[in-house]
Amino acid sequence: MAGTTVSGIGSNIDTQSIVKSLVDSERAPKQTQINNQTLKATTSLSSIGKIQAALDAFRGALDNMKTASSFSGLSGTSSDEKVATVTTGTGAAAGSFSLLVTQLATASKISTKVFAGGASSVVNAGSVPSTLTIKQGTDTFDVSVPAGATLQQVRDSINSQYANKGLSANILTDANGSRMVLTSTTTGVGTDLTLSGNSGLETGTSVLAPPQNAKYTLDGVVMESKSNTIADAVSGITVKLTGVSPLPSGGGAATPATITVSANSSTLKSSVKGFVDTYNALIKAANAETQVTTNADGSVTSGALTGDASLRSLLSAVRTELNAMGGTGQMKSLAQFGVKTDQKTGLLSIDDKLFDAAAQTNAADINGIFSGDTGLLARMKTATESFALSKTGVFAARSASLTDSLNDLKKQQDSLDARMVSLQASLTAKYTAMDSLVAKLRAQSDSIMTTLNALNNPKSD
Numbered sequence: 067m068a069g070t071t072v073s074g075i076g077s078n079i080d081t082q083s084i085v086k087s088l089v090d091s092e093r094a095p096k097q098t099q100i101n102n103q104t105l106k107a108t109t110s111l112s113s114i115g116k117i118q119a120a121l122d123a124f125r126g127a128l129d130n131m132k133t134a135s136s137f138s139g140l141s142g143t144s145s146d147e148k149v150a151t152v153t154t155g156t157g158a159a160a161g162s163f164s165l166l167v168t169q170l171a172t173a174s175k176i177s178t179k180v181f182a183g184g185a186s187s188v189v190n191a192g193s194v195p196s197t198l199t200i201k202q203g204t205d206t207f208d209v210s211v212p213a214g215a216t217l218q219q220v221r222d223s224i225n226s227q228y229a230n231k232g233l234s235a236n237i238l239t240d241a242n243g244s245r246m247v248l249t250s251t252t253t254g255v256g257t258d259l260t261l262s263g264n265s266g267l268e269t270g271t272s273v274l275a276p277p278q279n280a281k282y283t284l285d286g287v288v289m290e291s292k293s294n295t296i297a298d299a300v301s302g303i304t305v306k307l308t309g310v311s312p313l314p315s316g317g318g319a320a321t322p323a324t325i326t327v328s329a330n331s332s333t334l335k336s337s338v339k340g341f342v343d344t345y346n347a348l349i350k351a352a353n354a355e356t357q358v359t360t361n362a363d364g365s366v367t368s369g370a371l372t373g374d375a376s377l378r379s380l381l382s383a384v385r386t387e388l389n390a391m392g393g394t395g396q397m398k399s400l401a402q403f404g405v406k407t408d409q410k411t412g413l414l415s416i417d418d419k420l421f422d423a424a425a426q427t428n429a430a431d432i433n434g435i436f437s438g439d440t441g442l443l444a445r446m447k448t449a450t451e452s453f454a455l456s457k458t459g460v461f462a463a464r465s466a467s468l469t470d471s472l473n474d475l476k477k478q479q480d481s482l483d484a485r486m487v488s489l490q491a492s493l494t495a496k497y498t499a500m501d502s503l504v505a506k507l508r509a510q511s512d513s514i515m516t517t518l519n520a521l522n523n524p525k526s527d
Contacts (some may be wrong), residue, residue, distance in 0.1 A: 078183070079504075081497035089490045093272070096482050097378040102476050104275070104369075113355040113370035117377060118461045120351035127344040132443045137337050137436040138430035141330040146323040148309045155157060158302030158327055158390040163285050167311045171253035171280035171294045171490065178217075179270030182243040186220040189266060200224075202235065202250055202428075203257055207233060210276040211265040223245055227445050232265055247274065254292025255279050280307055283322070303327060331425045338421070342405065342414045345388070349412045352381055376453070376460050381412070383449040392442055394436025397424060400435065400442075 131137070140160060142152035149167050180188035190196050190211045198220065200207040207228050211220055218236060224235040232251035237244050247269065248259055257277045261268040279290040284299055291299075294307040303325070311320040355371040371377050388407075391398040404420030407413070425432070436442050453460045 067094070079501070081494075083488060085406030085493045085497060088493055090488055092489060093482065093486050094098045096478075100367055100475055100482065104472065104479075107471045107475065108372040110257070111465060111472070114244075114461050114464050114468070114500060116359070117353055117355060117380075118372070118465070120348050121380070121450060124344055124348040125450060125454055127340075127449050128443050131337070131341060131344075131436070132447075137334065138433045139329050139331065139334040139425070141333050142303060142325065142327045144323055144325055146222075146312075146321075149311050149323040150308055151306045152327075153304045153306075155304060160329060162327070163300060163325040164280055164283075164322045165305070165311075165325050165513050166283040167280070167307055167309065168283070168320070169278065170307055170310065171273060171292060172278050173250045174257055174259040174275075174277040175247060175249040175275040176259045177238075177248075177272050177274050178246045178261070180243045180245045181217055184239060184244045185216065185237050187217050187244065188214060189220055190215045190218055196260065196265040197263040198267050199263040200228075201249065201260045201514050202233075202252060203260065203455050205231070206262075207231065209265075217244060217246055220265075222517050224248070228343075232406050252278060252375075253280075253294065257292075282307065286396050295332040300325075300483050305493045310440065329429055330431060331422065332427055334429055335416075335421060336402070338400075338405065338432065339416060339438075342416060345414045348380070348384070349414075353378055353411060377466060379454050380450065383453075384446055385412070387442060387449050390443075393431055393475070395428060395434045397428045397431040398435065403428075403432065404477065 088184070100275045142154045144165075146153050150165055166294065181189075190213055192215050195213060195444050197213045198209040198211055200209065207224075209224055211223075215361075217221075221235045221237055224233065232250055234251075236247050236249075238247055248261075250257065250259060253275055254448060261271050279286075279292055280294050280296070281290050281521065282296075283289065287292065289299060291307075296305045296307065299305060305325065311322060313320050352371075354369070356369045356374070356377065358369065358372060359367045361367060362456050388400070397403065404417030406415050406417060408415065412490050434441070438444065454461055
């Protein structure tokens with residue numbers, strides 16, 4: 067039959083099956099051990115990777131919340147956002163301010179001479195490269211102008227090299243030709259752009275707009291700023307100037323905008339909810355890898371990290387900080403603000419009624435609980451530091467150890483495969499030799515029997 071393998075022709079014994087059974091029997095215990103250990107190490111490595119990712123996300127969210135000001139329970143508003151917008155930060159206090167903007171900060175803008183040939187005009191007609199040097203304050207930007215370079219090519223070179231430095235170039239074209247206009251995102255007096263070098267573009271330049279400071283009056287105090295974003299005029303408040311204060315339609319003095327910083331319970335609650343969601347994401351990731359499932363047949367399947375000492379230590383560290391008292395106010399724990407812990411899952415939830423009631427009278431205490439060097443956010447970041455370090459952290463070390471184990475198991479698998487190939491070859495040779503011997507013995511037996519039969523049956527005359 068096609069595809070059938072015949073062995074043991076001399077002995078009529080299937081030697082290939084015998085060899086295969088012997089090899090499989092020899093392989094089975096070690097192969098089962100390697101398979102089980104590989105599956106366990108691979109599953110654990112995957113689970114630890116998920117915990118590491120969840121922990122990194124948790125710590126990143128803590129950093130973001132540490133820089134936010136929402137736990138202060140304060141928010142800033144502007145009566146005219148066409149004049150200014152406002153955000154609150156650390157150190158902000160409730161209050162209101164009158165803001166009158168008479169001038170915005172602007173950047174320097176200069177133009178080259180006009181090139182009658184347009185944007186394709188050759189700037190460097192020589193045979194060697196030249197240099198255009200752009201200077202702004204103490205900053206210097208050198209642009210190489212190759213031989214034969216056009217105005218358009220110089221513009222593209224400036225933008226590709228220095229756009230991330232806030233410098234930009236454009237080409238304006240009219241009936242007289244094209245000129246390159248340079249400007250910057252850096253504003254304020256003293257940030258004038260100037261051109262020098264030997265490219266030819268530095269001659270015949272003109273100033274289209276000189277840089278100027280923002281001018282404004284804050285609660286009657288006349289002030290100036292090099293930038294339209296003012297972060298130090300009022301403690302804890304950043305004001306971004308967006309326009310000049312409007313003049314009344316009937317004439318008269320400009321109308322000032324009112325900057326107000328006031329308590330905002332909804333912002334405070336949203337911030338606390340953001341922390342709760344961030345914390346719960348880490349706990350859910352841990353629960354998923356430690357979950358014990360009862361199957362339909364009554365058997366139990368444990369998660370890859372069920373009972374894992376490192377994960378238990380991590381969860382204990384964050385729960386310890388969560389339950390610790392903090393702040394200097396009357397209320398020093400989240401539980402007093404209605405933040406509850408589910409005893410079964412470890413997840414947090416907010417009792418809206420209890421939180422709203424507590425926030426009405428003790429909103430400032432929340433800021434003390436979360437913020438500062440000894441606040442909850444900082445303490446949780448510190449508590450998780452040893453687990454999260456990318457190379458020497460607890461989980462990084464576990465991942466490295468499991469990776470080493472998998473590499474060792476791969477070597478064991480290769481060694482087992484090689485040993486089984488050698489065993490199969492050895493057994494095959496032995497059974498082939500046996501089969502040959504049996505074939506010879508049978509041939510001798512047949513020959514003897516033929517002779518004996520001939521002697522027992524003599525021919526008659």
